[in-house]
Amino acid sequence: MPKPSKRDQLVGAAKELLWEVGFEAMSPRSIQERSAARPGSLYHHFPSKLAIAQEALQEASQEEILRLNDIFAADIPPLDALRHYLLLKRNAFQGCRLGRLVHEASIEQEALRLPVMAYFEAVRAHISRSLDQAKSEGTLNADLDPKTLAVSLTALIQGGYVLARTFQDEALMQQAAEGALALITEASRTR
Amino acid sequence: MPKPSKRDQLVGAAKELLWEVGFEAMSPRSIQERSAARPGSLYHHFPSKLAIAQEALQEASQEEILRLNDIFAADIPPLDALRHYLLLKRNAFQGCRLGRLVHEASIEQEALRLPVMAYFEAVRAHISRSLDQAKSEGTLNADLDPKTLAVSLTALIQGGYVLARTFQDEALMQQAAEGALALITEASRTR
DNA sequence: GTCTATAGAAGGATAGAC
DNA sequence: GTCTATCCTTCTATAGAC
Numbered sequence: 001m002p003k004p005s006k007r008d009q010l011v012g013a014a015k016e017l018l019w020e021v022g023f024e025a026m027s028p029r030s031i032q033e034r035s036a037a038r039p040g041s042l043y044h045h046f047p048s049k050l051a052i053a054q055e056a057l058q059e060a061s062q063e064e065i066l067r068l069n070d071i072f073a074a075d076i077p078p079l080d081a082l083r084h085y086l087l088l089k090r091n092a093f094q095g096c097r098l099g100r101l102v103h104e105a106s107i108e109q110e111a112l113r114l115p116v117m118a119y120f121e122a123v124r125a126h127i128s129r130s131l132d133q134a135k136s137e138g139t140l141n142a143d144l145d146p147k148t149l150a151v152s153l154t155a156l157i158q159g160g161y162v163l164a165r166t167f168q169d170e171a172l173m174q175q176a177a178e179g180a181l182a183l184i185t186e187a188s189r190t191r
Numbered sequence: 192m193p194k195p196s197k198r199d200q201l202v203g204a205a206k207e208l209l210w211e212v213g214f215e216a217m218s219p220r221s222i223q224e225r226s227a228a229r230p231g232s233l234y235h236h237f238p239s240k241l242a243i244a245q246e247a248l249q250e251a252s253q254e255e256i257l258r259l260n261d262i263f264a265a266d267i268p269p270l271d272a273l274r275h276y277l278l279l280k281r282n283a284f285q286g287c288r289l290g291r292l293v294h295e296a297s298i299e300q301e302a303l304r305l306p307v308m309a310y311f312e313a314v315r316a317h318i319s320r321s322l323d324q325a326k327s328e329g330t331l332n333a334d335l336d337p338k339t340l341a342v343s344l345t346a347l348i349q350g351g352y353v354l355a356r357t358f359q360d361e362a363l364m365q366q367a368a369e370g371a372l373a374l375i376t377e378a379s380r381t382r
Numbered sequence: 383g384t385c386t387a388t389a390g391a392a393g394g395a396t397a398g399a400c
Numbered sequence: 401g402t403c404t405a406t407c408c409t410t411c412t413a414t415a416g417a418c
Binding site for chain 4: 005006007037038039040041044045
Binding site for chain 2: 410411412413414415416
Protein backbone atom coordinates (compact mmCIF):
# COMPACT_ATOMS: atom_id res chain seq x y z
CA MET A 1 0.00 0.00 0.00
CA PRO A 2 1.59 3.30 -1.09
CA LYS A 3 1.58 6.11 1.37
CA PRO A 4 -1.67 8.06 1.23
CA SER A 5 -1.49 11.38 -0.57
CA LYS A 6 -2.52 14.52 1.26
CA ARG A 7 -5.64 14.47 -0.89
CA ASP A 8 -6.56 11.00 0.38
CA GLN A 9 -5.90 12.06 3.94
CA LEU A 10 -8.19 15.05 3.49
CA VAL A 11 -11.00 12.92 2.10
CA GLY A 12 -10.48 10.35 4.87
CA ALA A 13 -10.78 13.05 7.51
CA ALA A 14 -13.92 14.41 5.85
CA LYS A 15 -15.50 10.94 5.86
CA GLU A 16 -14.87 10.60 9.58
CA LEU A 17 -16.15 14.05 10.37
CA LEU A 18 -19.31 13.72 8.29
CA TRP A 19 -20.18 10.67 10.36
CA GLU A 20 -19.21 12.24 13.67
CA VAL A 21 -20.61 15.75 13.38
CA GLY A 22 -22.42 16.08 10.02
CA PHE A 23 -21.84 18.51 7.18
CA GLU A 24 -22.59 21.90 8.67
CA ALA A 25 -20.59 21.29 11.83
CA MET A 26 -17.61 20.04 9.82
CA SER A 27 -15.40 23.10 9.38
CA PRO A 28 -12.59 23.25 6.81
CA ARG A 29 -10.32 23.84 9.79
CA SER A 30 -11.41 20.59 11.45
CA ILE A 31 -10.68 18.67 8.23
CA GLN A 32 -7.27 20.27 8.02
CA GLU A 33 -6.34 19.52 11.61
CA ARG A 34 -7.36 15.88 11.39
CA SER A 35 -5.35 15.31 8.20
CA ALA A 36 -2.38 17.46 9.23
CA ALA A 37 -2.95 19.62 6.16
CA ARG A 38 -3.16 23.34 5.56
CA PRO A 39 -5.79 25.47 3.84
CA GLY A 40 -3.63 25.57 0.71
CA SER A 41 -3.83 21.78 0.31
CA LEU A 42 -7.56 21.54 0.85
CA TYR A 43 -8.37 24.31 -1.61
CA HIS A 44 -5.83 23.08 -4.12
CA HIS A 45 -7.64 19.74 -4.43
CA PHE A 46 -11.21 20.95 -3.91
CA PRO A 47 -12.97 24.19 -4.81
CA SER A 48 -15.11 24.22 -1.66
CA LYS A 49 -16.15 22.43 1.49
CA LEU A 50 -19.17 21.13 -0.42
CA ALA A 51 -16.94 19.54 -3.05
CA ILE A 52 -14.82 17.56 -0.59
CA ALA A 53 -17.94 16.55 1.31
CA GLN A 54 -19.47 15.26 -1.89
CA GLU A 55 -16.49 13.06 -2.64
CA ALA A 56 -16.32 11.80 0.94
CA LEU A 57 -20.03 11.01 0.97
CA GLN A 58 -19.94 9.20 -2.37
CA GLU A 59 -17.18 6.97 -0.99
CA ALA A 60 -19.06 6.36 2.25
CA SER A 61 -22.23 5.48 0.37
CA GLN A 62 -20.36 3.06 -1.87
CA GLU A 63 -18.69 1.37 1.09
CA GLU A 64 -22.00 0.86 2.86
CA ILE A 65 -23.64 -0.49 -0.29
CA LEU A 66 -20.85 -3.07 -0.60
CA ARG A 67 -21.54 -4.15 2.98
CA LEU A 68 -25.21 -4.59 2.10
CA ASN A 69 -24.29 -6.75 -0.87
CA ASP A 70 -22.49 -9.13 1.51
CA ILE A 71 -25.34 -9.23 4.00
CA PHE A 72 -27.90 -9.96 1.28
CA ALA A 73 -25.68 -12.35 -0.71
CA ALA A 74 -27.54 -14.64 -3.11
CA ASP A 75 -26.73 -17.89 -1.26
CA ILE A 76 -28.33 -16.81 2.03
CA PRO A 77 -31.98 -17.73 2.69
CA PRO A 78 -33.81 -14.43 2.17
CA LEU A 79 -35.58 -14.18 5.53
CA ASP A 80 -32.33 -15.12 7.30
CA ALA A 81 -30.52 -12.29 5.55
CA LEU A 82 -33.32 -9.88 6.40
CA ARG A 83 -33.40 -10.96 10.04
CA HIS A 84 -29.63 -10.62 10.23
CA TYR A 85 -29.76 -7.17 8.65
CA LEU A 86 -32.45 -5.88 10.98
CA LEU A 87 -30.68 -7.17 14.08
CA LEU A 88 -27.20 -5.94 13.07
CA LYS A 89 -25.23 -4.37 15.88
CA ARG A 90 -25.19 -0.68 15.00
CA ASN A 91 -23.46 2.29 16.49
CA ALA A 92 -26.78 3.82 17.39
CA PHE A 93 -25.35 6.82 19.25
CA GLN A 94 -23.39 8.07 16.28
CA GLY A 95 -26.29 7.57 13.89
CA CYS A 96 -26.46 6.24 10.34
CA ARG A 97 -23.48 7.34 8.31
CA LEU A 98 -25.78 8.54 5.55
CA GLY A 99 -29.09 9.11 7.28
CA ARG A 100 -27.71 11.40 9.96
CA LEU A 101 -27.24 14.14 7.35
CA VAL A 102 -30.83 14.17 6.17
CA HIS A 103 -32.19 16.77 8.57
CA GLU A 104 -29.55 19.38 7.74
CA ALA A 105 -30.65 22.25 5.53
CA SER A 106 -27.70 21.56 3.21
CA ILE A 107 -29.18 18.22 2.21
CA GLU A 108 -31.18 20.13 -0.37
CA GLN A 109 -28.00 20.27 -2.42
CA GLU A 110 -27.84 17.33 -4.78
CA ALA A 111 -24.15 16.86 -4.14
CA LEU A 112 -25.07 15.65 -0.67
CA ARG A 113 -28.50 14.20 -1.33
CA LEU A 114 -27.68 11.83 -4.19
CA PRO A 115 -25.24 9.62 -2.27
CA VAL A 116 -27.78 9.29 0.54
CA MET A 117 -30.53 8.41 -1.93
CA ALA A 118 -28.30 5.77 -3.54
CA TYR A 119 -27.75 4.14 -0.16
CA PHE A 120 -31.40 4.06 0.90
CA GLU A 121 -32.41 2.81 -2.52
CA ALA A 122 -29.94 -0.08 -2.13
CA VAL A 123 -31.35 -0.95 1.29
CA ARG A 124 -34.91 -0.83 0.01
CA ALA A 125 -34.09 -2.94 -3.06
CA HIS A 126 -32.31 -5.64 -1.05
CA ILE A 127 -35.16 -5.95 1.43
CA SER A 128 -37.76 -5.93 -1.33
CA ARG A 129 -36.00 -8.71 -3.23
CA SER A 130 -35.60 -10.78 -0.05
CA LEU A 131 -39.32 -10.53 0.68
CA ASP A 132 -40.14 -11.39 -2.94
CA GLN A 133 -38.04 -14.53 -2.73
CA ALA A 134 -39.60 -15.51 0.56
CA LYS A 135 -42.99 -15.19 -1.05
CA SER A 136 -42.12 -17.45 -3.98
CA GLU A 137 -40.67 -19.98 -1.53
CA GLY A 138 -43.92 -19.86 0.40
CA THR A 139 -42.28 -18.64 3.63
CA LEU A 140 -44.07 -15.29 3.52
CA ASN A 141 -47.75 -14.50 3.40
CA ALA A 142 -48.91 -13.86 -0.17
CA ASP A 143 -51.10 -10.93 0.87
CA LEU A 144 -48.16 -8.73 1.79
CA ASP A 145 -46.61 -6.29 -0.67
CA PRO A 146 -42.79 -6.59 -0.60
CA LYS A 147 -42.23 -3.13 -2.07
CA THR A 148 -44.33 -1.35 0.53
CA LEU A 149 -42.96 -3.45 3.36
CA ALA A 150 -39.40 -2.71 2.24
CA VAL A 151 -40.04 1.02 2.61
CA SER A 152 -41.41 0.42 6.11
CA LEU A 153 -38.37 -1.58 7.18
CA THR A 154 -35.92 0.91 5.69
CA ALA A 155 -37.70 3.62 7.65
CA LEU A 156 -37.75 1.49 10.80
CA ILE A 157 -33.96 1.36 11.02
CA GLN A 158 -33.58 5.07 10.49
CA GLY A 159 -36.17 5.72 13.17
CA GLY A 160 -34.33 3.30 15.45
CA TYR A 161 -31.29 5.55 15.26
CA VAL A 162 -33.43 8.55 16.18
CA LEU A 163 -34.87 6.87 19.27
CA ALA A 164 -31.56 5.38 20.38
CA ARG A 165 -29.85 8.76 20.18
CA THR A 166 -32.68 10.55 21.92
CA PHE A 167 -32.80 8.19 24.89
CA GLN A 168 -29.08 7.40 24.74
CA ASP A 169 -30.09 3.76 24.77
CA GLU A 170 -28.89 1.40 22.05
CA ALA A 171 -31.46 -1.20 23.10
CA LEU A 172 -34.24 0.83 21.49
CA MET A 173 -32.79 0.09 18.05
CA GLN A 174 -32.91 -3.64 18.82
CA GLN A 175 -36.41 -3.36 20.21
CA ALA A 176 -37.68 -1.55 17.14
CA ALA A 177 -36.26 -4.30 14.93
CA GLU A 178 -37.65 -7.09 17.11
CA GLY A 179 -41.15 -5.64 16.94
CA ALA A 180 -41.04 -5.63 13.16
CA LEU A 181 -39.66 -9.17 13.04
CA ALA A 182 -42.40 -10.39 15.34
CA LEU A 183 -45.02 -8.93 13.00
CA ILE A 184 -43.44 -10.53 9.95
CA THR A 185 -43.25 -13.87 11.73
CA GLU A 186 -46.88 -13.66 12.85
CA ALA A 187 -48.05 -12.61 9.42
CA SER A 188 -46.19 -15.49 7.82
CA ARG A 189 -48.12 -18.03 9.88
CA THR A 190 -51.40 -17.07 8.23
CA ARG A 191 -50.56 -18.71 4.93
CA MET B 192 -55.85 38.59 23.51
CA PRO B 193 -53.30 41.12 24.83
CA LYS B 194 -50.53 42.15 22.51
CA PRO B 195 -47.63 39.71 22.71
CA SER B 196 -44.63 40.91 24.67
CA LYS B 197 -41.26 41.05 22.99
CA ARG B 198 -40.36 38.02 25.05
CA ASP B 199 -43.26 36.05 23.60
CA GLN B 200 -42.35 37.17 20.10
CA LEU B 201 -38.78 35.99 20.63
CA VAL B 202 -39.90 32.57 21.85
CA GLY B 203 -42.37 32.32 18.97
CA ALA B 204 -39.64 33.06 16.46
CA ALA B 205 -37.38 30.48 18.09
CA LYS B 206 -40.11 27.83 17.87
CA GLU B 207 -40.52 28.47 14.16
CA LEU B 208 -36.80 28.46 13.49
CA LEU B 209 -36.13 25.28 15.46
CA TRP B 210 -38.61 23.53 13.22
CA GLU B 211 -37.36 25.12 10.02
CA VAL B 212 -33.60 24.97 10.42
CA GLY B 213 -32.79 23.23 13.71
CA PHE B 214 -30.81 24.46 16.71
CA GLU B 215 -27.31 24.99 15.37
CA ALA B 216 -28.44 26.80 12.24
CA MET B 217 -30.72 29.07 14.28
CA SER B 218 -28.59 32.14 14.96
CA PRO B 219 -29.50 34.73 17.58
CA ARG B 220 -29.61 37.18 14.68
CA SER B 221 -32.23 35.12 12.87
CA ILE B 222 -34.39 35.04 16.01
CA GLN B 223 -34.03 38.80 16.41
CA GLU B 224 -34.89 39.55 12.79
CA ARG B 225 -38.00 37.39 12.82
CA SER B 226 -39.32 38.94 16.02
CA ALA B 227 -38.24 42.49 15.18
CA ALA B 228 -36.13 42.57 18.32
CA ARG B 229 -32.56 43.56 19.09
CA PRO B 230 -29.74 41.73 20.86
CA GLY B 231 -30.48 43.64 24.03
CA SER B 232 -33.99 42.20 24.24
CA LEU B 233 -32.96 38.63 23.64
CA TYR B 234 -30.17 38.69 26.19
CA HIS B 235 -32.27 40.59 28.68
CA HIS B 236 -34.82 37.75 28.79
CA PHE B 237 -32.49 34.79 28.24
CA PRO B 238 -28.88 34.18 29.23
CA SER B 239 -28.02 32.31 26.02
CA LYS B 240 -29.25 30.86 22.77
CA LEU B 241 -29.51 27.50 24.51
CA ALA B 242 -31.86 28.95 27.12
CA ILE B 243 -34.34 30.38 24.64
CA ALA B 244 -34.18 27.20 22.59
CA GLN B 245 -34.99 25.18 25.69
CA GLU B 246 -38.09 27.22 26.42
CA ALA B 247 -39.20 27.11 22.78
CA LEU B 248 -38.69 23.37 22.62
CA GLN B 249 -40.54 22.70 25.85
CA GLU B 250 -43.51 24.59 24.46
CA ALA B 251 -43.34 22.77 21.14
CA SER B 252 -43.15 19.40 22.88
CA GLN B 253 -46.13 20.24 25.07
CA GLU B 254 -48.18 21.39 22.08
CA GLU B 255 -47.48 18.17 20.19
CA ILE B 256 -48.31 16.04 23.22
CA LEU B 257 -51.68 17.79 23.49
CA ARG B 258 -52.35 16.92 19.85
CA LEU B 259 -51.55 13.29 20.61
CA ASN B 260 -54.00 13.30 23.50
CA ASP B 261 -56.74 14.29 21.07
CA ILE B 262 -55.80 11.69 18.49
CA PHE B 263 -55.71 8.92 21.09
CA ALA B 264 -58.74 10.10 23.04
CA ALA B 265 -60.36 7.51 25.28
CA ASP B 266 -63.62 7.26 23.30
CA ILE B 267 -61.96 6.25 20.03
CA PRO B 268 -61.57 2.54 19.22
CA PRO B 269 -57.86 1.90 19.86
CA LEU B 270 -56.93 0.48 16.46
CA ASP B 271 -58.86 3.29 14.73
CA ALA B 272 -56.87 5.87 16.64
CA LEU B 273 -53.63 4.09 15.83
CA ARG B 274 -54.50 3.83 12.15
CA HIS B 275 -55.45 7.48 12.10
CA TYR B 276 -52.21 8.45 13.82
CA LEU B 277 -50.02 6.47 11.47
CA LEU B 278 -51.72 7.82 8.37
CA LEU B 279 -51.78 11.46 9.52
CA LYS B 280 -50.86 13.96 6.87
CA ARG B 281 -47.45 15.22 7.91
CA ASN B 282 -45.18 17.92 6.61
CA ALA B 283 -42.60 15.35 5.68
CA PHE B 284 -40.18 17.78 4.02
CA GLN B 285 -39.77 19.90 7.09
CA GLY B 286 -39.36 16.89 9.36
CA CYS B 287 -40.68 16.15 12.83
CA ARG B 288 -40.71 19.22 15.01
CA LEU B 289 -38.89 17.34 17.75
CA GLY B 290 -37.17 14.48 15.93
CA ARG B 291 -35.41 16.69 13.42
CA LEU B 292 -33.06 17.93 16.16
CA VAL B 293 -31.86 14.51 17.23
CA HIS B 294 -28.86 14.22 14.91
CA GLU B 295 -27.34 17.53 15.94
CA ALA B 296 -24.35 17.38 18.23
CA SER B 297 -26.08 19.81 20.62
CA ILE B 298 -28.75 17.24 21.42
CA GLU B 299 -26.36 15.89 24.02
CA GLN B 300 -27.38 18.85 26.16
CA GLU B 301 -30.27 17.89 28.39
CA ALA B 302 -31.97 21.23 27.86
CA LEU B 303 -32.68 20.10 24.30
CA ARG B 304 -32.89 16.36 24.79
CA LEU B 305 -35.48 16.21 27.55
CA PRO B 306 -38.34 17.83 25.61
CA VAL B 307 -37.69 15.46 22.72
CA MET B 308 -37.66 12.48 25.07
CA ALA B 309 -40.93 13.61 26.61
CA TYR B 310 -42.56 13.74 23.19
CA PHE B 311 -41.36 10.33 22.02
CA GLU B 312 -42.31 8.81 25.34
CA ALA B 313 -45.83 10.17 24.90
CA VAL B 314 -46.08 8.71 21.40
CA ARG B 315 -44.80 5.35 22.58
CA ALA B 316 -47.15 5.27 25.57
CA HIS B 317 -50.24 6.12 23.50
CA ILE B 318 -49.47 3.45 20.91
CA SER B 319 -48.67 0.90 23.59
CA ARG B 320 -51.93 1.52 25.40
CA SER B 321 -53.90 1.34 22.16
CA LEU B 322 -52.40 -2.03 21.33
CA ASP B 323 -53.03 -3.27 24.86
CA GLN B 324 -56.68 -2.31 24.60
CA ALA B 325 -56.98 -3.97 21.22
CA LYS B 326 -55.57 -7.13 22.74
CA SER B 327 -58.06 -7.20 25.58
CA GLU B 328 -60.86 -6.60 23.08
CA GLY B 329 -59.57 -9.53 21.05
CA THR B 330 -58.90 -7.43 17.95
CA LEU B 331 -55.13 -7.99 18.14
CA ASN B 332 -53.16 -11.22 18.21
CA ALA B 333 -52.28 -12.22 21.77
CA ASP B 334 -48.74 -13.25 20.78
CA LEU B 335 -47.66 -9.70 20.04
CA ASP B 336 -45.99 -7.52 22.64
CA PRO B 337 -47.55 -4.03 22.68
CA LYS B 338 -44.54 -2.40 24.33
CA THR B 339 -42.08 -3.66 21.73
CA LEU B 340 -44.42 -2.94 18.86
CA ALA B 341 -44.97 0.60 20.12
CA VAL B 342 -41.23 1.27 19.90
CA SER B 343 -41.22 -0.06 16.33
CA LEU B 344 -44.10 2.18 15.27
CA THR B 345 -42.63 5.25 16.95
CA ALA B 346 -39.41 4.58 15.05
CA LEU B 347 -41.30 3.95 11.82
CA ILE B 348 -42.70 7.48 11.70
CA GLN B 349 -39.34 9.06 12.41
CA GLY B 350 -37.78 6.97 9.68
CA GLY B 351 -40.59 7.98 7.35
CA TYR B 352 -39.52 11.60 7.75
CA VAL B 353 -35.94 10.64 6.90
CA LEU B 354 -36.94 8.86 3.70
CA ALA B 355 -39.42 11.53 2.61
CA ARG B 356 -36.82 14.26 3.02
CA THR B 357 -34.12 12.28 1.27
CA PHE B 358 -36.21 11.50 -1.81
CA GLN B 359 -38.22 14.72 -1.56
CA ASP B 360 -41.30 12.55 -1.79
CA GLU B 361 -44.02 12.76 0.86
CA ALA B 362 -45.56 9.52 -0.39
CA LEU B 363 -42.76 7.51 1.22
CA MET B 364 -44.05 8.47 4.65
CA GLN B 365 -47.51 7.12 3.74
CA GLN B 366 -46.02 3.99 2.24
CA ALA B 367 -43.97 3.27 5.34
CA ALA B 368 -47.11 3.59 7.48
CA GLU B 369 -49.21 1.44 5.15
CA GLY B 370 -46.67 -1.38 5.25
CA ALA B 371 -46.81 -1.43 9.02
CA LEU B 372 -50.62 -1.34 9.06
CA ALA B 373 -50.77 -4.23 6.60
CA LEU B 374 -48.58 -6.30 8.91
CA ILE B 375 -50.70 -5.50 11.95
CA THR B 376 -53.86 -6.37 10.03
CA GLU B 377 -52.41 -9.67 8.81
CA ALA B 378 -51.09 -10.57 12.24
CA SER B 379 -54.47 -9.89 13.79
CA ARG B 380 -56.13 -12.50 11.56
CA THR B 381 -54.16 -15.32 13.18
CA ARG B 382 -56.16 -15.26 16.39
C1' DG C 383 -37.47 46.34 28.71
C1' DT C 384 -35.61 47.79 24.57
C1' DC C 385 -32.23 50.08 22.04
C1' DT C 386 -27.28 51.03 19.61
C1' DA C 387 -22.69 49.84 19.29
C1' DT C 388 -19.12 46.74 19.66
C1' DA C 389 -16.22 42.72 21.03
C1' DG C 390 -13.74 38.19 20.45
C1' DA C 391 -13.81 34.01 18.12
C1' DA C 392 -14.75 30.88 14.37
C1' DG C 393 -16.29 30.05 9.65
C1' DG C 394 -15.11 29.61 4.64
C1' DA C 395 -12.00 30.93 1.40
C1' DT C 396 -7.93 33.34 -1.22
C1' DA C 397 -3.03 35.01 -2.41
C1' DG C 398 1.23 34.08 -3.21
C1' DA C 399 5.84 32.04 -1.60
C1' DC C 400 8.30 27.74 -1.91
C1' DG D 401 1.33 20.05 -4.17
C1' DT D 402 1.98 22.05 0.19
C1' DC D 403 2.94 25.89 2.95
C1' DT D 404 2.16 30.70 5.58
C1' DA D 405 -0.39 34.71 5.99
C1' DT D 406 -4.47 37.10 5.58
C1' DC D 407 -9.38 38.53 4.30
C1' DC D 408 -14.21 39.23 4.98
C1' DT D 409 -18.36 37.54 7.09
C1' DT D 410 -21.09 35.52 10.57
C1' DC D 411 -21.74 33.84 15.23
C1' DT D 412 -22.66 34.55 20.06
C1' DA D 413 -22.72 37.62 23.27
C1' DT D 414 -21.69 42.06 26.21
C1' DA D 415 -21.77 47.14 27.52
C1' DG D 416 -24.06 50.82 28.39
C1' DA D 417 -27.46 54.58 26.86
C1' DC D 418 -32.42 55.52 26.94
